Amino acid sequence: MPNHTVKPAVEQGGNEPKEQYVHSVFESIAGKYDMMNDLLSFRQHKAWRKFTMKTMNMQPGDTAIDLCCGTCDWTISMAQASETGHIVGLDFSENMLGVGQQKVDREKLHQQITLVQGNAMSLPYDSNLFNYATIGFGLRNVPDYTQVLQEMKRVVKPGGMVVCLELSKPTWQPFKGMYYLYFQQMLPLMGKLVAKRYEQYKWLPESLKLFPGREELAGVFREIGLTNVKAFPLTGGIAALHIGIKEKNDV
Structure with missing residues (x-):
C-alpha cells in the first residue's frame, strides 16, 4: 500500500561518472530547483506539462510511474487527474x-503517491504493471536513455503509454541562434547569480549536446517497439x- 515515506528501492547502480556527477548536481540544487525552473524557462514548463496532461488523457483509476520525478509536480498532477490510481514517483536524489x-x-x-529512491535504468517493479510511464526533463541526464525507455516500456501494461517531456533542439533560424545564446551563455550565469551554482547550471546546456533531437528520439521510441509514436515540438x-x-500483444 502507498505511504508517506520515501523508500530506498535499489542502489544507484554502477559507477558511471555521469551518473555520479548528475546525482551531485541535483542533490545540491534541490532547494532552489522549482524557483530556478520558473525563472529559466519563463514558467513555460508549466504550460508544457499542462499540454502533456491533456495529451495523455488520464482517466480515474489510472496508475503511473514517474521517473526522475524530482520535486514531484508532474507526479502530483497525475495523482490529481487519476483521482484514485496509485502513482509512483522515482528519483535517485534524496534531496529532490x-x-x-x-x-x-x-x-x-x-x-495515493509513493516516492521511491531508485535507478531509472533498473526499475524495481514487475512488468506490465502501470497504465503510464513518464519521465520529465530527466532522460538526457541518464547514462543510457535507450535502456531507460526500454524499462519504461517493460513496466507499462499492454496498451499503456510511455511519455517523455524533455528539452529539445530548435531548428528554425534566427530563433535557434538566439536560443542557444541564452541557453549556453546566459543560463549558467543566471544560475550563478540567483542559485549560487554556476557549474551545476552549466551542466544543463552540456547535457543537451549529445542528446538526440526530436525526430531522432521518435526513432528510438519506434526502435524499441513502441507504436503510434508522436512527437510534439x-x-x-x-x-x-x-x-x-x-502493443497489446507485447507482454
Whole structure:
C-alpha cells in the first residue's frame, strides 16, 4: 500500500561518472530547483506539462510511474487527474524527493503517491504493471536513455503509454541562434547569480549536446517497439513531448 515515506528501492547502480556527477548536481540544487525552473524557462514548463496532461488523457483509476520525478509536480498532477490510481514517483536524489514529499503531504496525497529512491535504468517493479510511464526533463541526464525507455516500456501494461517531456533542439533560424545564446551563455550565469551554482547550471546546456533531437528520439521510441509514436515540438522546439504505446500483444 502507498505511504508517506520515501523508500530506498535499489542502489544507484554502477559507477558511471555521469551518473555520479548528475546525482551531485541535483542533490545540491534541490532547494532552489522549482524557483530556478520558473525563472529559466519563463514558467513555460508549466504550460508544457499542462499540454502533456491533456495529451495523455488520464482517466480515474489510472496508475503511473514517474521517473526522475524530482520535486514531484508532474507526479502530483497525475495523482490529481487519476483521482484514485496509485502513482509512483522515482528519483535517485534524496534531496529532490524530500522537497517532493513536502508537496505530496501538503496536497494530502500521501495515500495515493509513493516516492521511491531508485535507478531509472533498473526499475524495481514487475512488468506490465502501470497504465503510464513518464519521465520529465530527466532522460538526457541518464547514462543510457535507450535502456531507460526500454524499462519504461517493460513496466507499462499492454496498451499503456510511455511519455517523455524533455528539452529539445530548435531548428528554425534566427530563433535557434538566439536560443542557444541564452541557453549556453546566459543560463549558467543566471544560475550563478540567483542559485549560487554556476557549474551545476552549466551542466544543463552540456547535457543537451549529445542528446538526440526530436525526430531522432521518435526513432528510438519506434526502435524499441513502441507504436503510434508522436512527437510534439513545444515553444519553437526548445522542448518536445514524445509518446508511444506498448502493443497489446507485447507482454
